[in-house]
Amino acid sequence: MTMRLEDARVVSQEPVPGGYYRLRLYAPTVSPQVRPGQFVHVRLPAPADALLRRPFSVYRTEGPDLEILYKPVGRGTRAMTELCPGVRLNLLGPLGNGFPRPSVDHIPLLVAGGYGMAALYLLARESPVRGAVLVGGATSHDILCVPEFERMGWEVRIATEDGSLGHRGLVTDLLDAWGAAPQNSKPPELFACGPHGMLQAVAERAIRNDWTAWLSMDRAMCCGVGACLTCVQKIRDPASPDGWAWVRICREGPVLEARQVVWE
Ligand SMILES: Cc1cc2nc3c(=O)[nH]c(=O)nc-3n(C[C@H](O)[C@H](O)[C@H](O)COP(=O)(O)OP(=O)(O)OC[C@H]3O[C@@H](n4cnc5c(N)ncnc54)[C@H](O)[C@@H]3O)c2cc1C
Numbered sequence: 001m002t003m004r005l006e007d008a009r010v011v012s013q014e015p016v017p018g019g020y021y022r023l024r025l026y027a028p029t030v031s032p033q034v035r036p037g038q039f040v041h042v043r044l045p046a047p048a049d050a051l052l053r054r055p056f057s058v059y060r061t062e063g064p065d066l067e068i069l070y071k072p073v074g075r076g077t078r079a080m081t082e083l084c085p086g087v088r089l090n091l092l093g094p095l096g097n098g099f100p101r102p103s104v105d106h107i108p109l110l111v112a113g114g115y116g117m118a119a120l121y122l123l124a125r126e127s128p129v130r131g132a133v134l135v136g137g138a139t140s141h142d143i144l145c146v147p148e149f150e151r152m153g154w155e156v157r158i159a160t161e162d163g164s165l166g167h168r169g170l171v172t173d174l175l176d177a178w179g180a181a182p183q184n185s186k187p188p189e190l191f192a193c194g195p196h197g198m199l200q201a202v203a204e205r206a207i208r209n210d211w212t213a214w215l216s217m218d219r220a221m222c223c224g225v226g227a228c229l230t231c232v233q234k235i236r237d238p239a240s241p242d243g244w245a246w247v248r249i250c251r252e253g254p255v256l257e258a259r260q261v262v263w264e
């Protein structure tokens with residue numbers, strides 16, 4: 001892993017429907033190194049009590065620029081909405097293992113909830129084979145980036161809990177429908193990013209159907225580089241006497257295969 005520290009410069013920031021913001025940063029050292037599913041750890045300049053870094057998936061890269069798609073949920077992310085062009089922002093990255101390259105022997109199924117679409121964009125762009133994106137949210141406002149994925153040749157299927165867009169229900173209903181009516185002789189390979197409950201439900205289905213599923217796990221983080229153990233996750237480990245072990249989501253993750261994860 002080639003991890004760099006860089007004072008990135010804010011190029012632009014704009015609100016996106018659904019309460020999200022798209023932040024574009026000039027980061028010529030970090031941006032070209034980013035692989036799909038990796039993240040950056042961002043130190044925010046203000047407020048003074050938000051000194052810890054915050055992890056964000058890299059949504060898009062374009063030469064020296066990278067973009068983050070984020071939702072203000074607390075002190076740090078609310079302060080981010082105030083960032084103006086020209087401001088410097090210290091980045092640590094790229095971090096994490098990222099997604100493996102999709103297998104050409106499978107149909108890639110990208111499963112997303114919330115900012116999960118952001119974490120899957122680079123994978124969709126760089127995948128050697130196109131497949132389908134299954135995206136879910138509470139309402140139509142939570143469904144992000146659909147035109148971007150369609151422009152890249154991916155079929156997008158949508159589920160909203162209130163039925164305001166696409167299927168009324170959960171994204172896992174779309175996955176169940178896929179399993180019940182396979183469109184192709186190739187088996188699916190799943191790549192998922194979203195809330196904890198969604199990932200667990202995806203993992204259960206993958207194991208039941210004997211599908212491979214790569215899950216990008218969401219964990220609160222402090223150091224982001226494997227030192228503080230804030231982000232540990234229990235995994236199955238046949239080599240250990242107890243049959244399980246801890247991994248650090250910031251270092252050995254954030255992407256784990258569904259069969260590895262012990263859900264608690
Ligand atoms: C690998 C990784 C990639 C991520 N990518 C993105 C992204 O692309 N876009 C995006 O909007 N967010 C992303 N997140 C989540 C983001 O890091 C948190 O929303 C952010 O750290 C919250 O900071 P805050 O200071 O605003 O909130 P705080 O004041 O620290 O907390 C406010 C609320 O948010 C909750 N919270 C804090 N951290 C997380 C978290 N990791 N997941 C869920 N809830 C959390 C807290 O429990 C609390 O309820 C990612 C997280 C990880 C681990």
Ligand code: FES
Pocket residue numbers: 220221222223224225226227228229230231232248249250251
């Ligand atoms: S955040 Fe410190 S070990 Fe992962």
